[in-house]
Amino acid sequence: MENNIWSENIQGVLMLDLSRELRFRNDRKDLFLNIVGLKEGMTIVDVGCGPGAITRKLSSWLGNETKIIGIDRDTTFINYAKEKARKQNMYNISYLEGDALKLPLEDNSVDACISHTVIEHVPNREFLLEQKRVCKPNGRVSVMCARPDKYIKTEPKLLPKQSEREMELLDKLFKGTDEMYKKYNVGKYWPDPVELPTLFAELGFKDIQVDGIAIPVAIDDARNSYDEKVVIFETQKEQLLEVVNMGLYQNKNGLSDKEVKELKQLIEERFGKRLELIKKRKYIWDYTILLLHVVSGMVEN
Numbered sequence: 654m655e656n657n658i659w660s661e662n663i664q665g666v667l668m669l670d671l672s673r674e675l676r677f678r679n680d681r682k683d684l685f686l687n688i689v690g691l692k693e694g695m696t697i698v699d700v701g702c703g704p705g706a707i708t709r710k711l712s713s714w715l716g717n718e719t720k721i722i723g724i725d726r727d728t729t730f731i732n733y734a735k736e737k738a739r740k741q742n743m744y745n746i747s748y749l750e751g752d753a754l755k756l757p758l759e760d761n762s763v764d765a766c767i768s769h770t771v772i773e774h775v776p777n778r779e780f781l782l783e784q785k786r787v788c789k790p791n792g793r794v795s796v797m798c799a800r801p802d803k804y805i806k807t808e809p810k811l812l813p814k815q816s817e818r819e820m821e822l823l824d825k826l827f828k829g830t831d832e833m834y835k836k837y838n839v840g841k842y843w844p845d846p847v848e849l850p851t852l853f854a855e856l857g858f859k860d861i862q863v864d865g866i867a868i869p870v871a872i873d874d875a876r877n878s879y880d881e882k883v884v885i886f887e888t889q890k891e892q893l894l895e896v897v898n899m900g901l902y903q904n905k906n907g908l909s910d911k912e913v914k915e916l917k918q919l920i921e922e923r924f925g926k927r928l929e930l931i932k933k934r935k936y937i938w939d940y941t942i943l944l945l946h947v948v949s950g951m952v953e954n
């Protein structure tokens with residue numbers, strides 16, 4: 654039976670896929686691979702892989718001798734990930750629809766498990782124990798959690814602002830839709846950074862490491878070509894439009910058709926102004942530096 658809880662109610666394909674493409678940029682490959690200890694030739698599982706952006710990065714970074722398995726219980730994400738990997742001729746990735754708490758894998762069968770922004774949403778003990786079960790001796794389990802409470806986010810004066818009307822329409826659209834977010838702990842993070850490595854130790858992991866990855870997302874950064882700047886801009890706009898569509902799916906009567914049209918137009922206008930600044934090569938330095946908290950541990954011999 655299909656399960657589309659996440660993709661229909663919480664975060665859509667585009668929101669996850671595009672934002673992760675930006676987070677795991679090629680110029681940060683070595684940093685990322687070193688921190689989570691991934692090497693060519695390993696069998697690696699991405700638990701809760703969503704639409705698969707990280708699995709595709711691993712495929713291109715680590716080559717054909719590496720086997721990558723993406724697992725998620727959302728049917729839409731798995732179908733999307735399969736199709737995208739097929740189109741990109743990435744035959745060393747396989748995708749399985751399945752529960753992170755009951756992984757469809759044999760005991761002691763993989764070299765590493767990674768996950769990105771998943772542990773926050775599931776019973777965390779069972780989540781880690783299941784990955785411990787499928788890892789070979791000396792295998793590594795790495796968990797990456799976002800810390801939105803620690804992000805650096807600029808709000809430059811020249812950034813086209815959300816109008817009061819846009820905010821009012823968005824509020825109206827999302828009124829009463831937070832039940833689902835509460836149920837799946839969306840927007841939550843580890844309240845105390847001591848707890849996660851402590852849990853790894855309690856569950857018998859060895860060689861526990863804590864780390865952090867800071868990820869700047871900055872349109873005006875000199876390393877971005879003009880086309881890359883436009884991609885970041887488009888990503889931000891598409892994510893917001895998808896959020897609106899998801900709000901409409903959850904709360905069909907939240908806005909009238911006229912209000913939906915008005916809201917989308919206000920979003921297009923605001924983003925249109927930002928695009929004009931990019932075209933004129935006017936730098937305004939609207940950026941975010943995201944922080945990922947990473948904890949990993951080794952499965953004993």
Ligand SMILES: C[S@@+](CC[C@H](N)C(=O)[O-])C[C@H]1O[C@@H](n2cnc3c(N)ncnc32)[C@H](O)[C@@H]1O
Nearest residue numbers: 659669673701702703725726727752753769770
């Ligand atoms: C915040 S998203 C992150 C997706 C992906 N790791 C990424 O960063 O793009 C959380 C993901 O966990 C998946 N998920 C939540 N609970 C799950 C479970 N019990 N088993 C498998 N996947 C689960 C959701 O379907 C969703 O794809």
